[in-house]
Amino acid sequence: MMQHPHTPSSPRPPAGAAWLGWSLPVGFATLAVAMFATSRSSDIPLTQSAKVNPEDLVVGPRRVAMSDPPTILVNGQPQTCNGCHRIFDSAHPSGQQPNFHPTIQLSHGLNDRCVNCHDPRDRERLALRNGDTVSFAQTPQLCAQCHGTVFRDWERGTHGKTLGSWMTASAGQRRLNCNECHDPHSPRYEPLAPLPAPHTLRMGEQTSQVHDIEAHDISPLQRWLHGADERATP
Amino acid sequence: MNDVRIFDGPSAPRTNTAGDPSRRSFLRTGAAALGGMAALAAALSPLRELAADDVPNLDDFLQKHYKEMTAAEMEVALERIRAKVEERYGVRPHVRDLKPMDGVEFGYALNLSRCIGCRKCVHACVAENNQSRSPEIQYIRVIEMPRGTMDVEKGSHHYDRPEVPEAQHFYMPVQCHQCANPPCVKVCPVEATWQEKDGITVIDYDWCIGCRYCEAACPYWARRFNFAKPSLPREQLNPNMSYLSNRPREKGVMEKCHFCLHRTREGRMPACAEICPTGARKFGNLLDPHSEVSEILKTKRVFVLKEEVGTLPRFFYYFDERYPNQLDPDAVAIAERLREEEGDAYGALPGVNGPSAAALALASPQRCHGARA
Amino acid sequence: MTTYLKFLSRCFRLSFVGDARYYAWMFALTVCVLLGINAYCKQLVYGLATTGMTDQVSWGFYIANFTFLVGMAAAAVMLVIPVYVYRNRELHDLVIFGELFAVAAIIMAMLFVTVDLGRPDRFHHLPLRFNFPSSMLTWDVLVLNGYLLLNLHICGYLVYCAYRRREPSKIFYIPFVFIAIVWAISIHTVTAFLYSGLGGRPFWNSAVIAPRFLASAFAAGPAFLILTLSVLRSFTTYEVSTKAFMTLRNIVTIALTINMFLLGSEAFTEFYTDSAHVASAKYLFVGLHGRSALVPWIWSAIALNTIALFLLYMPWSRRLPVLQVVSFMLIVGIWIEKGMGLIVPAFIPTPLGEIVEYLPTLNELLVTLGIWAFGLLIYTILVRVTVPVLAGQLTYDKRFAETKAELEAGLAVGAR
DSSP: OOOOTTSOOSOOOOTTOHHHHHHHHHHHHHHHHHHHHTTTOOOOOOOOOOOOOGGGGOOSOSSOOOOSSOEEEETTEEEEHHHHHTTOOOOOOTTOOOTTOTTOOOOOTTOOOGGGTBOSSOTTSEEOTTSOEEOGGGHHHHHHTTOHHHHHHHHHTSSSOEESBSOTTOTTOEEOOGGGTSBTTBOSOOOBOOOOOOEETTTEEOOOOOOOOOGGGSOHHHHHHHTOOGGGOO | OOOOOTTOOOOOOOOOOOOOOHHHHHHHHHHHHHHHHHHHHHHHGGGGGOOGGGSOOHHHHHOOOGGGOOHHHHHHHHHHHHHHHHHHHSOOOEEEOOOOOTTOOEEEEEETTTOOOOOHHHHHHHHHTTOOTTTTOOSOEEEEEETTOOOGGGSBSSOOOSSBOOTTEEEEEEOOOOOSSOHHHHHOTTOOEEEOTTSOEEEOTTTOOOOOHHHHHOTTOOEEEOOSOOOOOGGGOOOEEETTTTSOOOTTOEEEOOTTHHHHTTTBOOHHHHHOSSSOEEEEETTSTTSHHHHHHHHSEEEOTTGGGOOOOSEEEEEOSSOTTSOOHHHHHHHHHHHHHHOSOSOOTTSOOSOOHHHHHHHSSSOOOOOOO | OHHHHHHHHHHHHHTTOOOHHHHHHHHHHHHHHHHHHHHHHHHHHHOGGGSSOOSSSOSOHHHHHHHHHHHHHHTTHHHHIIIIISOOSTTGGGHHHHHHHHHHHHHHHHHHHHHHOSOGGGTTHHHHTOOTTTOHHHHHHHHHHHHHHHHHHHHHHHHHHHHTTOOOOGGGTHHHHHHHHHHHHHHHHHHHHHHHTOTTOTTTOOTTHHHHHHHHHHHHHHHHHHHHHHHHHHHSSOOOOHHHHHHHHHHHHHHHHHHHHHHHHHHHHHHHHOOGGGHHHHHHHTOBTTBOTTHHHHHHHHHHHHHHHHHHHSGGGGSHHHHHHHHHHHHHHHHHHHTTTTTGGGGSSOTTSOOOOOOOOHHHHHHHHHHHHHHHHHHHHHHHHHHHHHTTSSOTTSOHHHHHHHHHHHHHHHTO
16 A cells, blocks of 8 residues: 655755755856857758759750751751752662761651651652642641641640740740651650759658568559569469 | 635644755855856857848838738838848849739649659759758659559659669659648648639748648648758849749748749749650640640540549649550551561652551551641 | 735745755756757757758657647646546545646647747737638647636636635636636647648548547546656645545546557558558558668557556556556656657658658757756646645745745655
């Protein structure tokens, strides 16, 4: 059972002993000195954000499209197309590098013949399948022949890039043409180097967190996508 | 009710055994009081480090809430901001208070099939909106998601590759969703954050008390707090500012994406949409049926993040109908086979000028629906 | 009026009367308060970056302690209800110590919110644009201040009546006592709603949070009173009956049982469902993706609470020393469970799936220590003043020196 409240507990020192009286000011003084000494220290792990090259933040089209009328550099000199093609009609079998166009890497799927797009009669025009021709500034109409749904989306503004204003009717708005993002000869959108990853206050730059996903967290869908189902191997 | 018994506590008389000469006791008491005062002064000594412009002056202290300021009072507040920016960064900024436009409700749409995860939007946003570089504050997070899941927990925020996109992943940038039913606005105890007529949820940086309740309430982790005094190099300051958007913030207040309202309320694109190299980011007026976002909402398969939390975002995600980020290998294989069977029988000058319609139809990732032109 | 001011000044002078141990205790608390002030000044200068908090884990130790202390304040009601509703005579004289602790706890809780603010200099914006009733934080401001006033009134009135040797008039405090009962429940409920109303934080978004808060508060609060009353019993001449301890023990036992039951219900729902919402709970109990800073905390809490509960059900805990140890264990257990175990994991992983861990920094711990010390300082002074007043040693018609001599004599006798 419990002790009676009036039972005397352990003996204690007489109240207000001299040593104790002086220990208060001494204690306070020590504390004051300690706090003054550390008043400037703080433990904030502030990290500087990673530098970004200003060139990476320039607004504009991804690539410079071919001018209209088109010109190319031959031996450092600008040349019109017809300057040469008046002389050479240059029909190449598919998959062959054109002689005077060393920089062109044709990688447009099955569309691998120059004259599929270029008008063989006038190299400064582009040829449509119905026999009409369009200028180099009108590439969307050419691309639309095969990429119909993309063209439809581009016309609506749901595909492709718009610069300037968000206002539909605004004069400042400019929708980029196909060839301002895609190289017509190799239209796959080119990969980029990503800009720096975020820092986290107090954890700094983290390694790319690749989670060791526990077995039961992997859905059948993911297993199928990664071909990770060992039951499938014979 | 019981009567109050608290009076009859025991009070037995005791003899006095403690006895000190009162003079010594007085000395000691004085010394203790002195020591205590010294310790208090020492405890307060870090306040010496407070920068002069960190301490609010009387004008800052008396400044009214954004919604209560008259035009003249706003002009005074703007002038104070100009002076402060000039003092701190040596640049006279162009600061104004831009109001929402009539007939405009902003919406954002992001094409997950097109986003390549290059993080240009993140850093363009930082440059435009004068975010702190140290500690780092960014409004946009890009998450690299493995295919086959929409669980953000399986994604990576810190991916670092030589090139993006990586074929087995898709990229999902997240920023403030400018919700129509914003939980952050609901919880703010001092109405320092509210939704404007054009749908943008803004913060009065001079009114926020820094309780971070909104940060806890946001299901999209869109809000940021200035844990330390924000710092940015003066040559990187963007002098085009407005009161509710990108003017420099103070230590201890919240900030977040505001759809670059100093640009968008003047008809320009937000910085993130303008920098996006792929055109995955689309911005516009939801009330205009022909705007790009309206067209997307009409024609695309659109979804919002965490619809179940009922926030009704104005930030939409959508996919294109296509195999993400690469040509469909099956279609290519079929086309190759057709080519082998038919031989290189067409394409010679000046006859047929293209592959057969059948081959084209197969080769194209989309079935060719014919041009509209 | 002058009598009242004289009363206050006498109370102030009385708080300096005590023996060496009293002085040592008060000195230690003062040192801690000063360290806290020092740390807070640093926080004012360098910002909340001096804490371990980040945008990912935006509330930490401060809010954890705030939550715990609101519960401690609410727990005073566990003494009031038996006395005023069930007419328990044993606890009758002890109610006031519960109410005094509520005062100290509310002050501490409000200080914790204040130090958590990024801009304490803008505190006046709160009344100017009070977002009521939309923001639960404004509700919390109202109920906490209301509860503080209620308790200050009840305690102040009773103590002052004792000082004036007057019988307290029932209409001046009994209605307030009953309002305070309801109010005490409300402060902790509103604080729970602060968290459970957030749809973006599945870990908090659960209806069981408010009941769990109350149950844990009603265990930790009376446990704290057991410790306080033990101190009173051995250091002063104040009468604390064994039966009073046993009543408190019963209250603690039942509340802790309910708390453990609710914790179990919560854990079952999370883990058996095993939906995406389990991530935070997983992080708390077993760790997530190799990160497990909170795991030792929560298991210590569960171990402490389980052992405490086991001991409470055993007859051994009828012995005061055992009861004291049990009380201490469960206070620590619930402090962890409601603080680090309830506030922090809701932020991990973030709504975007990022895992950033949180540990309080030294500066943050010092501020916390300072506030706790300040609260205990207030409570010590309140008790130090109240005991002689209620014992009739300090009254308006007595000279202060007389009272002082009498008290010092009492201390000396205790030392025999």
